[in-house]
Amino acid sequence: MSVELLIEQLLNGLQLGMMLFLMAAGLTLIFGVMGLINLAHGSLYMVGAFACAAVATATGSFWIGLVASIAAAAAAGALMEVVVIRRLYERDHLDQVLATFALILIFSEGTRWLFGSFPLYLNIPPLLQGAVPLPGGGRYQLYRLALIGVGGGVALGLYLLISRTRLGMRIRAGESDREMIAALGVDIRTLYTVVFALGAALAGLAGAMVGALQSVQVGMGEPALILAFVVIVIGGIGSIKGALFGAILVGVVDTMGRFLLPKVLALALPPAQAGAIGAAIASMLIYIVMALILALRPRGLFSAQA
Amino acid sequence: MTRETAVNTGLALLLVAFPLAAQAMGEPFYITLATRAAILALAAVGLNVALGLGGLVSFGHAAFFGLGGYAAGILSTHAFNAEPLFLGFEGTASMPWIWLVAAVLCGLVALPIGAISLRTAGVYFIMITLAFAQMIYYFAVSWPAYGGEDGLSIFVRDTFPGVNTALPLPFFLICYALLLGGLALFWLLRGSRFGAALEGARQNPVRLAAVGIAPFGIRLTAFVVSAMVTGVAGALFADLNKFVSPSMLSWQMSGELIVLIILGGKGRLFGPVAGAMLYVLIEYVLGGITERWQFFLGLVLLMVVLFARGGLLGLLAGKARHG
Numbered sequence: 001m002s003v004e005l006l007i008e009q010l011l012n013g014l015q016l017g018m019m020l021f022l023m024a025a026g027l028t029l030i031f032g033v034m035g036l037i038n039l040a041h042g043s044l045y046m047v048g049a050f051a052c053a054a055v056a057t058a059t060g061s062f063w064i065g066l067v068a069s070i071a072a073a074a075a076a077g078a079l080m081e082v083v084v085i086r087r088l089y090e091r092d093h094l095d096q097v098l099a100t101f102a103l104i105l106i107f108s109e110g111t112r113w114l115f116g117s118f119p120l121y122l123n124i125p126p127l128l129q130g131a132v133p134l135p136g137g138g139r140y141q142l143y144r145l146a147l148i149g150v151g152g153g154v155a156l157g158l159y160l161l162i163s164r165t166r167l168g169m170r171i172r173a174g175e176s177d178r179e180m181i182a183a184l185g186v187d188i189r190t191l192y193t194v195v196f197a198l199g200a201a202l203a204g205l206a207g208a209m210v211g212a213l214q215s216v217q218v219g220m221g222e223p224a225l226i227l228a229f230v231v232i233v234i235g236g237i238g239s240i241k242g243a244l245f246g247a248i249l250v251g252v253v254d255t256m257g258r259f260l261l262p263k264v265l266a267l268a269l270p271p272a273q274a275g276a277i278g279a280a281i282a283s284m285l286i287y288i289v290m291a292l293i294l295a296l297r298p299r300g301l302f303s304a305q306a
Numbered sequence: 307m308t309r310e311t312a313v314n315t316g317l318a319l320l321l322v323a324f325p326l327a328a329q330a331m332g333e334p335f336y337i338t339l340a341t342r343a344a345i346l347a348l349a350a351v352g353l354n355v356a357l358g359l360g361g362l363v364s365f366g367h368a369a370f371f372g373l374g375g376y377a378a379g380i381l382s383t384h385a386f387n388a389e390p391l392f393l394g395f396e397g398t399a400s401m402p403w404i405w406l407v408a409a410v411l412c413g414l415v416a417l418p419i420g421a422i423s424l425r426t427a428g429v430y431f432i433m434i435t436l437a438f439a440q441m442i443y444y445f446a447v448s449w450p451a452y453g454g455e456d457g458l459s460i461f462v463r464d465t466f467p468g469v470n471t472a473l474p475l476p477f478f479l480i481c482y483a484l485l486l487g488g489l490a491l492f493w494l495l496r497g498s499r500f501g502a503a504l505e506g507a508r509q510n511p512v513r514l515a516a517v518g519i520a521p522f523g524i525r526l527t528a529f530v531v532s533a534m535v536t537g538v539a540g541a542l543f544a545d546l547n548k549f550v551s552p553s554m555l556s557w558q559m560s561g562e563l564i565v566l567i568i569l570g571g572k573g574r575l576f577g578p579v580a581g582a583m584l585y586v587l588i589e590y591v592l593g594g595i596t597e598r599w600q601f602f603l604g605l606v607l608l609m610v611v612l613f614a615r616g617g618l619l620g621l622l623a624g625k626a627r628h629g
Binding site for chain 2: 003037094095097110226233287
């Protein structure tokens with residue numbers, strides 16, 4: 001096993017983690033501020049990917065597609081919030097799960113209606129094609145590095161938004177006491193719509209960027225959604241810092257587990273068996289990590305609500 | 307007889323009258339439809355113990371439904387091929403044994419899952435049960451011995467002493483009898499001292515602890531019992547389709563089971579039965595009209611959650627007496 005391969009896999013893990021962070025940040029923000037569990041977040045990810053693929057095909061530009069994906073996901077999110085989600089804030093989690101589960105059915109089937117059952121494909125923009133040399137002699141895809149950069153940029157932007165701006169101040173105030181900030185004259189309904197649309201836009205951005213690595217198809221959102229749940233549960237629901245930490249942990253553990261476990265088991269077992277068992281355990285690894293963390297810290301590592 | 311008892315009796319009779327009529331008219335397809343409703347209802351009765359009585363929103367009950375299915379699939383495959391299972395155990399094609407294995411297996415798996423998950427509450431509980439189910443799902447997908455992603459076929463439906471299970475109507479009656487058994491168990495649990503404690507744990511765990519009952523053990527027991535009932539339903543479902551695949555373990559399946567309860571009416575004896583009958587009906591009627599039936603199912607579901615909170619039983623039999 002070479003060092004270049006190890007570095008490449010580590011970067012892949014980091015890239016997966018950064019995309020998970022974009023999903024998880026919105027999810028955890030929505031839960032932290034509104035107390036809402038949103039299963040349909042994966043549908044917004046899918047909306048972003050489809051918008052980007054459709055617009056990029058029509059205009060020939062990935063960048064216009066990317067802008068369209070953010071706009072489409074934010075608009076879909078705002079619409080979802082105004083029509084449905086708004087009625088669920090006062091309900092228990094069960095009703096929220098059910099209603100957003102219904103939204104998944106509607107979005108998935110609706111997208112299949114519009115775009116058909118065949119996957120769409122999205123090309124990596126020419127500017128980001130190719131690979132860059134790594135220290136140690138290997139080469140790494142430029143596009144994936146760009147994704148890591150975007151993830152880091154969003155993390156920094158969110159930090160500044162929440163800690164340094166007026167909107168961020170209101171979001172933090174809304175997290176700690178919604179009646180109080182409503183009494184102080186802040187329009188809490190609009191604030192909730194804005195937060196929801198912001199989370200949706202991040203999910204749409206993630207969907208569009210991942211869409212260029214995989215095929216864009218109905219059902220792509222749910223695996224990402226479930227991983228994002230694992231991330232925010234590990235990080236502590238409501239905490240952006242926890243989401244970033246959890247996302248990188250999940251991304252790296254998942255990628256490295258799939259890469260290393262079969263090799264480690266091959267030291268003790270015949271190769272064919274080691275491959276099968278290694279792959280089976282690797283696919284469960286992040287859930288095992290999550291169970292361990294929750295068994296020790298039931299509210300996650302960086303719980304915002306003590 | 308209260309209105310709810312009348313509605314329950316009506317539903318129970320309707321569910322058994324429908325396949326009998328179908329048999330008389332020579333339409334075995336409709337018997338299969340009723341069997342599907344009965345099995346889904348049994349799975350949801352299991353979930354209703356945790357969700358309805360205990361207020362434990364498990365978003366991972368597909369794990370137990372699927373494990374029950376795999377128990378049936380694996381045992382009958384070994385019996386069919388006359389291969390020993392492991393440690394000298396043989397496979398079996400006898401339903402009572404399969405049900406027993408499915409129930410015990412699900413109970414044993416639910417014990418650690420419940421013990422870890424119940425340390426958390428609320429939204430964490432929803433997500434951690436989901437994550438455990440995903441763990442088992444991915445294991446089934448990537449473990450090649452029993453078909454992996456492609457699933458496992460049961461070539462001949464498992465047997466029940468004295469009954470020809472290959473015919474649709476006898477198999478329906480077996481499933482119906484087990485459904486009634488599951489309902490009886492739910493009714494007994496709800497009326498028992500244990501049920502009262504579970505109800506207390508749902509309404510106010512601190513007060514329950516103050517009168518000297520620790521909520522954890524009560525909830526864990528409810529979770530395990532709930533998993534065992536759902537596991538038996540999974541074994542029946544595998545026998546109905548003569549096929550098991552990881553899709554029985556998928557998170558959509560967990561969602562569907564919750565949907566059945568909410569459509570029918572949460573925490574009520576016949577809620578899962580009403581929900582499963584309505585669900586299979588919607589699936590059949592809408593599926594006949596449009597390929598996009600899930601879109602409309604989503605709309606129906608959304609309307610039920612937003613505007614008709616008691617579900618079907620809430621409409622038919624009025625509000626639940628408590629909780």
